[in-house]
Amino acid sequence: MTERTLTPILDVRNVCKSFGKVYALEDVSLKIFPSEIVGVVGENGAGKTTLMKSLVGIHVPEKGEWYDKGVKAAFPKDPKDAAKKGISIVYQERGVVPSLQVYQFLFLGNEEKYVGAFGLQIPRMKKAAQEIIDEFHIKCDIEDFMFELPLSTQKMVEIARAVVNIRLEQNKQDADSVIILDEPTAPLNIEERHELLNEIVRLKANCSFVFVTHIMQEVMEYMDRVIVLRDGRQVGEYDMATNKVTENELVRMILGKDIDGQEKIQRIPSRVDNSETVLSSKELSKRGSYYNISFDLSKGECLGVLGSAGSGKSELIETIAGINGYDEGDLLIRGKSTKNHELPYARLKKGVGYFSGEIANELFYDWPITKNISILNIEKIVTKIFHFLNFKTEKTLAADISKQLRIKTPNVNITVSSLSGGNKQKVTVGKWLEKKPDILLLEDPTIGIDVGAREDIYETILNMKEQGISMILVSDDPKEYSALCDRVLMMQQGKAQKIISKEELKEVLQT
Amino acid sequence: MSMVNRKKSLTILSVVKNYPVIIIFFGLIILFSILYHQRFLSPANLTATLRQFITLMLFSVGPTFVMLLGSMDQSFIGIWMLGSAFLWLLTPIIGPVALLVFPLFGLVSGLCIGAIHVKLRIPSFILTLSVLIIYWGLTAIISKGNPRNVPGYSFLTDDIIPFVPTPLLYSIPIILLSVFIVKRTKLGTYFYAIGSNEEGARLAGINVEKYKIVAFALSGLFSGIGSIVLFQHLGGTVPVSFSMNNVVRPLIAIILGGTPLSGGRGGPQRTILGALTFSVIYRGLYLSTLGAEVIDLIVGLILIISIVISSKGGELRGVEVA
Numbered sequence: 001m002t003e004r005t006l007t008p009i010l011d012v013r014n015v016c017k018s019f020g021k022v023y024a025l026e027d028v029s030l031k032i033f034p035s036e037i038v039g040v041v042g043e044n045g046a047g048k049t050t051l052m053k054s055l056v057g058i059h060v061p062e063k064g065e066w067y068d069k070g071v072k073a074a075f076p077k078d079p080k081d082a083a084k085k086g087i088s089i090v091y092q093e094r095g096v097v098p099s100l101q102v103y104q105f106l107f108l109g110n111e112e113k114y115v116g117a118f119g120l121q122i123p124r125m126k127k128a129a130q131e132i133i134d135e136f137h138i139k140c141d142i143e144d145f146m147f148e149l150p151l152s153t154q155k156m157v158e159i160a161r162a163v164v165n166i167r168l169e170q171n172k173q174d175a176d177s178v179i180i181l182d183e184p185t186a187p188l189n190i191e192e193r194h195e196l197l198n199e200i201v202r203l204k205a206n207c208s209f210v211f212v213t214h215i216m217q218e219v220m221e222y223m224d225r226v227i228v229l230r231d232g233r234q235v236g237e238y239d240m241a242t243n244k245v246t247e248n249e250l251v252r253m254i255l256g257k258d259i260d261g262q263e264k265i266q267r268i269p270s271r272v273d274n275s276e277t278v279l280s281s282k283e284l285s286k287r288g289s290y291y292n293i294s295f296d297l298s299k300g301e302c303l304g305v306l307g308s309a310g311s312g313k314s315e316l317i318e319t320i321a322g323i324n325g326y327d328e329g330d331l332l333i334r335g336k337s338t339k340n341h342e343l344p345y346a347r348l349k350k351g352v353g354y355f356s357g358e359i360a361n362e363l364f365y366d367w368p369i370t371k372n373i374s375i376l377n378i379e380k381i382v383t384k385i386f387h388f389l390n391f392k393t394e395k396t397l398a399a400d401i402s403k404q405l406r407i408k409t410p411n412v413n414i415t416v417s418s419l420s421g422g423n424k425q426k427v428t429v430g431k432w433l434e435k436k437p438d439i440l441l442l443e444d445p446t447i448g449i450d451v452g453a454r455e456d457i458y459e460t461i462l463n464m465k466e467q468g469i470s471m472i473l474v475s476d477d478p479k480e481y482s483a484l485c486d487r488v489l490m491m492q493q494g495k496a497q498k499i500i501s502k503e504e505l506k507e508v509l510q511t
Numbered sequence: 512m513s514m515v516n517r518k519k520s521l522t523i524l525s526v527v528k529n530y531p532v533i534i535i536f537f538g539l540i541i542l543f544s545i546l547y548h549q550r551f552l553s554p555a556n557l558t559a560t561l562r563q564f565i566t567l568m569l570f571s572v573g574p575t576f577v578m579l580l581g582s583m584d585q586s587f588i589g590i591w592m593l594g595s596a597f598l599w600l601l602t603p604i605i606g607p608v609a610l611l612v613f614p615l616f617g618l619v620s621g622l623c624i625g626a627i628h629v630k631l632r633i634p635s636f637i638l639t640l641s642v643l644i645i646y647w648g649l650t651a652i653i654s655k656g657n658p659r660n661v662p663g664y665s666f667l668t669d670d671i672i673p674f675v676p677t678p679l680l681y682s683i684p685i686i687l688l689s690v691f692i693v694k695r696t697k698l699g700t701y702f703y704a705i706g707s708n709e710e711g712a713r714l715a716g717i718n719v720e721k722y723k724i725v726a727f728a729l730s731g732l733f734s735g736i737g738s739i740v741l742f743q744h745l746g747g748t749v750p751v752s753f754s755m756n757n758v759v760r761p762l763i764a765i766i767l768g769g770t771p772l773s774g775g776r777g778g779p780q781r782t783i784l785g786a787l788t789f790s791v792i793y794r795g796l797y798l799s800t801l802g803a804e805v806i807d808l809i810v811g812l813i814l815i816i817s818i819v820i821s822s823k824g825g826e827l828r829g830v831e832v833a
Contacts, residue, residue: 323714348716361714364707366776375704376715378697387697431715 006033007069009086009176009208010055015064017050024050025061028234030210030227032178037200037209039219041254042229043450044421048212051229052180055210056082056089083169088162089180093187096154098147103129105146106161110168136160136203152192155184156199163207177207184211185218186448189309189476197222214450216247228253255452265455265483268462272486273299277335278470279320279352279439284329289315290494292329297439302471304481304505307491314443316491317474321354321441322347333439351438355428357447362428365417369409369427370398372416376431401430405460422453429457433464440464442473446480458483478509530781531820532767536788543795550798558674564790565678566744568783569737571761572689573617573730575782578765579693579702580726581709581774582635586624587734588757589646590617594738595749596653599661607663613742614735620646621731625724635727647753659749667743678740685736689779692729699778702726706774756807759814764789767817777821789813 010032017025025047032038042048053059057076066075068085076082079089097105106129107114114125129142138156140149149157159179166177181200185193193215200209201222211223219226220240228236228250236253238245276299284293290312297303305313319326325341332338333350344354356362364372374381374394381393398412405426409419416427425446432440445461446454461484465471473484481488488505490497500508527533543551550556570587577584594613601609624642628635668677693699701722704712713719768785770777792813796806 321714343718343720344714345716345718353716354714356714361708361710364704364711367703367707371700375700375712375717378700382697389695389697389700 008033008067010178011067011070012055012075013065013067015051015054015061017054017059017061023232025054026232028229028232030055032208032210034176034208035204036224037204037211037222039223039226040210040212040229041214041216041219041226041250043254043452045231046229046254047232048229049182050232052089052182052210052212055087055178055180080169083166086166086170086176087178087180088165089182090155090158090162090184092183095158096146098145100146101142102133102140102144102146102149102157103142105157106132106142106164108161110165113168132160132164135206136163137199150192151188152196152199155188155196159200159203178210179207180210180212182212183214183448185213185215190478191308193218193476214448216250216451219250220247226250230254230256251451254450265458265462268459268466270300270302270462270486271466271468272301273468278333279472280332280335281320282330282332284316284319284326284331286312286315286319286324286326288494290491293489293491293496295489295496295499297470297472299470300465300468301487302465302473302485304473304475304485304488305491306478306481306488306505309476310493311491312494313474313491317354317441317443317472320347320352320472322352323354348437352441353432353435353437353439354441355432355443355445357425357444357449359421359424359428363416363424366415368398368415369402369407369412369419370394372427373398373401373431373434377434380434397434401434404433405430406456422449422456425449425453425457426460429460433460436464436467436469439470439472442471442475442484444475444477445473446477481505482509530769530784532769532781532784532788536784536791539788539791539795543791543798546795547798551795554674556794556798558676560790560794561679562676562744563793564786565676565682566741567760567764567786567790568686569678569682569741570734570757571764571782571786572685572737572779573621573733574761575689575730575765575770575777575779576693576702576726576733577635577730578770578772579774579778580706580723581772582628582723582726583639583772584621584624584635584727584730585639585758585762586620586642586646587730587737587761588753589643589650590620590731590734591738591741592650592750592753593646593653594735595661595742596650596659598742599659599749600653602661602663610664610739613738614732617731617733617735617738618728619731621728621734622724624731625727628727629720629723643758650749651751654749654751656751657749658751661742661747661749664743664747667740676744678744681740682737685733686779686783689733693778694780698722698725703775703778706776708775756810759810760789760793761786763810763814763817766814766821769821771821772818773822785817 008031010030013029015025015028016023028047028051030051040048040051050059054061054075057078060075060077064075066073076085076087082088097108100108103126107125111120114121126142133140133142136156136159138153138160140153140157146154146157159181162179163177167173167175185196188196197218213219223240225240226238227234235256277296278299279297281293281295285291293316295303305316307313315324318324320331322342322344330337333352338350364375374397377397381390381397382388383390395412402409402412407419407423407426407430409423416424419427429445442461446457449457461471471484473481475481482502482505485505486502487499489499573587574584590613594616597612597616598609601612620642624639627633628638671677671680693702701712701717704715704717705719705722709719764786765782766772766785767788768777768781768783770781796809
């Protein structure tokens with residue numbers, strides 16, 4: 001424990017919470033002092049979410065003490081009670097009401113504080129909102145609609161709203177507040193991420209933060225302290241200023257074992273067959289997104305398309321997938337011209353599959369693993385005439401994939417919604433592993449999953465590549481390019497800059 | 512032996528959990544048997560309940576396919592009405608073969624509705640409602656508002672087995688076929704996929720637009736096949752009045768059975784239960800002293816309640832997929 005002269009704003013000790021016979025949290029303690037950012041890291045299922053939910057009164061722990069300025073107090077009963085104690089949470093997604101204006105959203109749920117004889121006192125609300133926007137330096141107008149704002153600004157407004165909530169609940173302007181951020185950067189791209197993190201660092205003057213994240217770089221660069229959870233237990237705590245901890249040590253602490261994945265991945269050979277071009281883009285243009293993009297993709301090659309948000313990389317890969325069309329140019333698959341704006345099913349028939357890490361789009365949540373895998377491979381499990389389903393083949397297929405990908409599940413009839421994030425992602429990769437398309441388009445293939453599962457997925461992708469599947473990768477994580485790509489197409493504002501090799505990429509990423 | 516028993520009781524428990532409507536079904540049977548002892552379990556009433564069930568079931572099989580996708584098909588009554596009018600026109604010309612006009616008309620109607628729904632992006636609820644009114648209008652124009660009798664098809668409903676309505680025998684293969692389609696074919700799996708996560712289905716390389724049209728075509732076809740039986744079962748004439756009950760009750764049967772308005776779950780196998788339960792409710796109300804208006808009122812309430820129950824079903828996670 002680090003010595004501090006200040007009294008902690010939040011002080012919980014020996015928190016235990018179990019679901020049935022399984023401990024989700026065992027003797028976890030957490031202290032938050034004024035003006036600091038504390039990172040909470042751990043694999044999916046390590047207990048991060050349970051801890052956060054216990055702090056805001058969604059779960060009530062079985063054991064544990066809550067100290068309020070050194071005096072023992074009860075755990076909060078509900079989020080409102082938590083706000084009274086100075087704790088509020090900003091969820092990872094779906095926290096924003098897009099159709100509201102900024103000032104309406106800031107006071108959402110607290111309107112009764114601004115009710116006069118003639119209904120809502122709009123001018124008073126706007127004035128208070130303007131003060132908050134100024135205090136937090138949020139770059140927006142109070143009359144902007146939430147959906148008009150960039151994602152990072154939306155997060156800032158959400159944070160401001162959490163603070164407002166605490167202040168109104170305590171009826172104090174200078175209330176000590178702890179804001180819990182649950183993977184706030186997950187939906188953001190690299191630039192937005194840094195922008196948000198810099199803003200948060202500046203906001204330390206106003207409140208403290210508990211920051212749940214999977215991204216080690218964020219911990220290394222922006223956190224003051226970090227707490228590592230594994231299997232419901234607190235296995236480490238580091239003060240980033242005094243305790244020099246390396247990223248690898250942190251990852252080892254999270255996993256509880258050495259990461260052998262990196263080496264294993266590097267050992268998988270790349271077999272690019274330059275004599276066989278499977279896909280070529282000839283002067284492809286889509287107005288407002290990308291212009292004159294040309295490249296050839298060889299058999300067994302992975303081509304990365306690297307660029308910032310707005311560079312047109314996502315639109316390009318979605319055009320190839322058949323999700324949207326192009327305006328000019330030509331797209332050749334195995335030397336044959338394609339129709340503009342063919343739908344994904346038509347592209348899949350030509351051997352082009354699209355895999356996105358956005359599992360909401362890839363998974364059928366209340367379906368079992370078997371169905372989620374067979375939906376893409378249905379021709380393998382149906383009889384030749386009439387397409388009758390053969391459930392036995394379906395089950396063997398799913399069991400086979402689960403084994404190959406080390407999906408942690410008692411059996412393959414379990415609905416995927418009950419799996420952990422990493423295992424869900426493995427199921428989505430699994431269906432493509434079975435499908436074996438000629439060309440696989442990858443968009444953020446490991447978004448929002450933890451380190452251990454990520455290595456497993458890289459391994460699977462590289463094994464598929466070794467078998468001769470060509471790939472195009474678009475990602476917000478630069479490391480993904482060096483792990484998977486043979487060549488990288490650099491894009492900027494819709495234009496292709498140059499194509500660089502894997503070795504050149506390493507130099508680019510280091511600078 | 513005890514192991515076997517335990518296993519059996521477990522499966523019964525899981526069946527009840529998956530199909531909460533079973534509890535309602537048996538509860539109502541017990542309730543009504545006590546309320547109207549002698550009368551409710553009498554052969555006459557049971558036969559009447561079965562008749563009610565058949566009508567309801569044959570009208571609900573087709574729309575269930577469409578509901579699985581999260582869309583709505585209300586044109587089924589129109590297929591029966593306008594089909595009957597066509598039959599009246601065609602029978603004197605081509606004889607009993609004219610019966611085929613029902614499934615053919617249903618198929619064509621479904622294909623057109625599906626194509627319009629997909630290509631012009633008109634919400635299916637309002638589209639099929641409009642189509643229903645159009646069909647009713649056409650029926651009235653063709654029959655000039657008279658109850659045109661179409662003789663020569665009474666063989667369809669002649670009793671084969673006492674107390675068992677003959678249409679029940681016809682409807683069994685229709686129902687089995689529909690269940691088979693959703694449970695054991697690629698088509699059915701795709702229906703569940705589209706209803707459950709349309710965007711996901713599109714990205715998984717399913718031609719969503721095509722399968723939506725197929726669902727409407729199947730709905731039309733099944734409604735057409737059912738209409739052959741219903742036509743004679745409901746009097747062998749071209750209908751002269753349009754009853755909202757005929758539209759609403761099959762929808763209740765579908766939703767009560769456990770296919771939610773949002774689609775992705777349920778299926779014809781569940782609609783059987785919904786139709787059975789609703790038939791029991793209806794007969795129970797019919798035997799009471801309540802007037803027809805009050806019964807309509809109660810039926811409306813039942814629709815609301817069944818929508819609430821079906822939206823709760825997802826939370827129970829008692830979801831089985833094809």
